[in-house]
Amino acid sequence: MENRILYVANRAEFFWSHRMPVARAAMDRGFEVHVATPEDPYVSKLEAEGLNWHELELEGKSLNPFQEVRTIVHLIQLYLSIRPGLVHHIAFKGILYGSIAARIACVPRIVNAFTGLGHLFSSDTLKVRFVRWVVFQVSRFGFGHPNSRTIFQNPDNIDEFVSRGVMSQDQVRLIKGSGVDVSTFEPSQQPPGPPIVILASRLVWDKGVKEFVEAAQILKQNGAEARFVLVGKSDPLNPNAVPEERLKEWDRDGPVEWWGFQEDMPSVFASVHAVCLPSYYREGVPKVLIEAAACERPIVTTDMPGCREIVRDGENGLLVSPKDSVALAEALDKVIENTEQRVKMGKCGRKIVKKEFALERVVQETIKVYDELFDDEE
Numbered sequence: 080m081e082n083r084i085l086y087v088a089n090r091a092e093f094f095w096s097h098r099m100p101v102a103r104a105a106m107d108r109g110f111e112v113h114v115a116t117p118e119d120p121y122v123s124k125l126e127a128e129g130l131n132w133h134e135l136e137l138e139g140k141s142l143n144p145f146q147e148v149r150t151i152v153h154l155i156q157l158y159l160s161i162r163p164g165l166v167h168h169i170a171f172k173g174i175l176y177g178s179i180a181a182r183i184a185c186v187p188r189i190v191n192a193f194t195g196l197g198h199l200f201s202s203d204t205l206k207v208r209f210v211r212w213v214v215f216q217v218s219r220f221g222f223g224h225p226n227s228r229t230i231f232q233n234p235d236n237i238d239e240f241v242s243r244g245v246m247s248q249d250q251v252r253l254i255k256g257s258g259v260d261v262s263t264f265e266p267s268q269q270p271p272g273p274p275i276v277i278l279a280s281r282l283v284w285d286k287g288v289k290e291f292v293e294a295a296q297i298l299k300q301n302g303a304e305a306r307f308v309l310v311g312k313s314d315p316l317n318p319n320a321v322p323e324e325r326l327k328e329w330d331r332d333g334p335v336e337w338w339g340f341q342e343d344m345p346s347v348f349a350s351v352h353a354v355c356l357p358s359y360y361r362e363g364v365p366k367v368l369i370e371a372a373a374c375e376r377p378i379v380t381t382d383m384p385g386c387r388e389i390v391r392d393g394e395n396g397l398l399v400s401p402k403d404s405v406a407l408a409e410a411l412d413k414v415i416e417n418t419e420q421r422v423k424m425g426k427c428g429r430k431i432v433k434k435e436f437a438l439e440r441v442v443q444e445t446i447k448v449y450d451e452l453f454d455d456e457e
Contacts, residue, residue, distance in 0.1 A: 084449075085163035086114040087154070087173045089137055091121040097194070097257040097366065098169060102130060104442045105449070113161055133157060137172065147176070154180035165449060170194050174229075175214065178221025188452040189227035192445075193236060194257075194363045215245055222246045228448050230254050232363030235384035252448055255388060256364035258441030261433055264373035267349040269422060274415045275351040276379075279310035279344070279367045280358075282321045287357030287381065293404035294357075294411055295334040305415045310347060312340040348374035352421060353414045355379045356386060359401035364388045369436045372396075372428030377421050379410045389436070395428035 088094040115135040165188040168177035295307035330337035354371035362385025378396030
C-alpha cells in the first residue's frame with residue numbers, strides 16, 4: 080500500500096530511543112506505520128504507540144553465510160507480506176540486507192539511514208579490509224534502486240561511499256544525528272563538589288573505554304580531585320563489549336565508578352560537570368554528545384568522523400587524537416581545572432545544538448526525504 084511505511088531496525092530499544100519521533104511524525108501525516116525488529120522489552124512500548132510490530136530475524140554480529148542468506152530471505156518474505164509503499168532501513172546490517180531484499184521484492188521506495196559505519200570502517204586488519212571490499216561490491220546492487228535515498232549523519236561517511244562509486248551524490252542526504260529535544264535536555268548550573276566526568280555509552284571497547292580509564296588513572300596519580308564515571312551497560316551479545324566483571328572491578332577498586340544503565344539522562348547530565356567520549360568507532364553523530372551539549376556540558380572527544388561534528392575545538396569542547404590516553408588526560412585536566420571555561424563551553428554547545436541538531440529539524444528533514452521519493456513518481 081502506498082501509505083504504508085515499514086521501518087527495519089536491529090533493536091527495538093534503539094528504534095524507541097532514536098527514531099520514534101520520526102515514526103510519530105509519519106503517523107501524523109496519515110501513514111500506516113510498521114516496524115520490524117528482533118524481540119526485546121521495548122517492543123511493548125512500540126506497540127503501545129500504535130505501531131504494527133513484526134519480529135525480525137537479524138543476528139547483529141553473525142558472519143555465518145547461511146544465517147545471512149536466511150536473513151535476506153526472511154526480509155523478502157516480510158516485504159512481500161506487508162507490501163510497504165516505503166521501507167526505511169536503519170543501521171548497517173539492516174541497510175545492507177534490507178536493500179537487497181527490497182529490490183528483489185520490488186519495494187517501490189527505499190530510505191537507508193546510517194547511524195555510523197562502526198568497526199568495519201574503523202579497523203584496518205586484512206580480514207576487515209576484505210570484508211569491507213565485499214560489502215562495497217554487494218552494496219552496489221542494493222543501493223542501485225532507482226527510487227532510493229541514503230541518509231548519512233556526517234560528510235566523512237558520505238565520502239566513503241560516493242568516492243567509491245557505490246552510490247551517486249544525488250542519492251545521499253546529510254541529516255546530522257538523531258536529534259535532541261531541547262525542552263527535555265535543558266541547561267543547568269554546574270553542580271557543587273569535585274568535578275565529575277562521565278563516559279555515557281554502550282560500553283564496548285571501541286568507544287574508548289580503556290583510554291578513559293587510563294586517563295582517569297593518570298589524573299588520579301597526579302592528584303586531580305575529580306571523579307570519573309562510566310554510564311551504560313555491557314552487552315553480552317557483542318564480542319567487543321567490556322565484560323561486566325571488569326566494570327564491577329573498576330567500580331570497586333577504581334580509578335572509575337560504574338553507575339550502570341540510566342534511563343533519566345537529563346538528571347545524570349545535571350549531576351555532572353563534563354562529558355567524555357574517546358571513541359575510535361566510526362560514529363554517525365553520537366546522540367549522547369548532542370544531549371550533553373544541549374544540557375550545557377562541555378565535551379571531550381576524539382577527532383573522528385561523527386564525534387567532531389558536534390564539537391568546535393576550544394569553543395564547546397576539546398578534540399584529541401584517538402587511542403591516546405595521555406592526550407585525553409591532558410584535555411580532561413584542562414576542563415576539570417577551569418570552572419569558568421566549562422560554563423562558557425557549555426553555553427556555546429547549547430547554541431550549536433539548537434541551530435543544527437534540534438529534534439524538530441531532524442524529523443522535518445527526514446519527512447522531507449519521504450516526500451521527495453513519493454513526489455518523484457507523481
